[in-house]
Amino acid sequence: MLDIATSMVFVGVLTASNCIAAFLMWRAYRELHGLASVSAGCLALTAAFALMVFRDPHLITAGNTAMTLAIGLVTDGMVELLGGRSRRGWVLGMTVFTALFWELVQWGDGDSTLIRVLVATVIYVGFYSRPLVEAIGSRDQISGARTCLILTLIGHMAVLVARAMAAVVNPDPSFVLSPRFLPWFQLEGAVVMMLTFFSIMFMVGAQLSATLRQRTLSLAAERRMHAQLRQFLGMLGHELRTPLAIIDRSAEMSLELLDPTQPLVTRRLDTIRATVDRLRGMMDNLLMAERAELEVSDADLVDLARIVRDLMRLLAQKYEDGRIIAALPETPAQVRGNREMLATAIGNLLDNALKYSPAGQPVHITVQQGSSITITVEDRGIGFPSHQLPQVGQRFFRADNARTVQGTGLGLSIVKTIVDKHSGLVTFGNATNGGAVATIMLPSAQR
Known part of the structure; x- marks a missing residue:
């Protein structure tokens, strides 16, 4: 029979593997910020299961707080990968609320199993609803991965709600936290995690493919622009040099035909030629500056x-x-x-x-x-x-x-x-x- 400790160790090892995989992918593609949140969430989830394995009453608050933080970060990263906005402030707020809530219920009198299950269900369903809404509204992802993610999230939310309803019907802790049901509930969470992680990897692959296609198109457009710019610079140089050459040649011929006894006119023609030479140099520098910018x-x-x-x-x-x-x-x-x-x-x-x-x-x-x-x-x-x-x-x-x-x-x-x-x-x-x-x-x- 599957026991709680075994299921927790299995899920912990699985989440640790997902954490390493997400971290390595984030290191390779840092522009995909959602992967960092997924990796951090998997790390927090591993810590949560490690704390719960010991079943120490003093670690209950820490374990459940880590669980809330983990699910919040993973779902927030999924939202980012689907093109939505990150809301880490909300995730941290829910994490702080969970820590305070578990401290209060442990200090209080009487059985608090029902209220704990209901509060956790509301928080987790709230977290999972964000990537679900983004996945339903997204049309940029691979249809198979998107459908798998939607069905996985809906199924897991249904299991969470069913567990909460069972707790309402029979709030006895021996039923809600029964060793017969709890390991299978954790195993269901592990299956959800695997399916979700595979869906995320497919979405990352789709994003990278789209980015590669966009960069390829941008590179082709840039090359066309460079070719057009080279053609324009060549035409501009020709069109500017021709009138300058005519002015310079006209001034030179005027100097050859000019009476040497007219020094004032000679100086003015020399000034014209010097100015033309300066304009030609400025034009050459400007054209070369633009050409040098090209690859x-x-x-x-x-x-x-x-x-x-x-x-x-x-x-x-x-x-x-x-x-x-x-x-x-x-x-x-x-x-x-x-x-x-x-x-x-x-x-x-x-x-x-x-x-x-x-x-x-x-x-x-x-x-x-x-x-x-x-x-x-x-x-x-x-x-x-x-x-x-x-x-x-x-x-x-x-x-x-x-x-x-x-x-x-x-x-x-x-x-x-x-x-x-x-x-x-x-x-x-x-x-x-x-x-x-x-x-x-x-x-x-x-x-």
């Missing part, structure tokens, strides 16, 4: 040392030749990425260093190989104010000591974005002998 799709082998050599030849046309002093490795310093973007990042660092350094002062660039490729650019310019170093690299930020030089505040922001997209790191600081130091570290393709 880097190219993963070609790129030799950073070769990029530096090409940039030195290009910048020699804009600044004095020989100002850039490079220390480059003899073998290719290869990384995987987008060559154009990496050239833009290194070019921005060199251009910044040359622009903010006194005329004639050298700019040093070093490329070092190892587990990562390190590029260091050091100048003898104005450097960065120490209190503003954390802001360097933010979009549109310009240091206080750089406002006398024309700029958009996008150059270093573009560098940081491009390096981030290539899984690298960029840092900015001040050299010990004055000037600024910028360091880029990128994963080596040889690693």
Whole structure:
């Protein structure tokens, strides 16, 4: 014959297993907050059965309080998993009420079996009715799991009500708490727990599948948006460059045809060309800033040392030749990425260093190989104010000591974005002998 102690041990082991399973799933999918409540509820239920196994009168209040807390947390977690709102405050309130109630009935005189059964039934049915209502109203769950959960909850609530009615008909404790019926009542609770837990697992699986489908659709939409944005940026660059080129060429031809004895007109045409050049640079920076925000799709082998050599030849046309002093490795310093973007990042660092350094002062660039490729650019310019170093690299930020030089505040922001997209790191600081130091570290393709 099934005895009370055996049934309690069996149910306790079962709830402990459910607790571990729910906790592990919650650790893997923390966005499913309901699993945390289910896991905590199963833990409280295990503690409740452990306290009841000893059948110590001093532990009766603790055991029944833990039981109320357990059922409240499990049902509250089920409501969250079904898409409803958590009401942990109500659960804690009912738990405190249970603790006070059991203390009062133990201190009171006379038999209180009937009132204890009725109060527990009202509390438990109230708890179970919440996930039942949510399950009936939910249409997002797997129909089989939802139907199983609804029938399980209705059946268990019917058993609770039937037990309460039996206590009303015959309130004798020897009948209500009979060793013949109580173990089977606990076993019925274990079956309910198993069916409920399996239903919860199916619901979790359905939620994860829905989340995966949503993320897949979002990723596809994001890729389409990126493709459209690339197309728009290309069109915008073409449409803006064409009129600027016409204005610049017209000013250049006017200078060629102009009488050299008219210096005022010459200065104005030079101003027009300088302004066009500035607008072209601003436009290029803005377009590159937006392009850099897009995901880097190219993963070609790129030799950073070769990029530096090409940039030195290009910048020699804009600044004095020989100002850039490079220390480059003899073998290719290869990384995987987008060559154009990496050239833009290194070019921005060199251009910044040359622009903010006194005329004639050298700019040093070093490329070092190892587990990562390190590029260091050091100048003898104005450097960065120490209190503003954390802001360097933010979009549109310009240091206080750089406002006398024309700029958009996008150059270093573009560098940081491009390096981030290539899984690298960029840092900015001040050299010990004055000037600024910028360091880029990128994963080596040889690693």
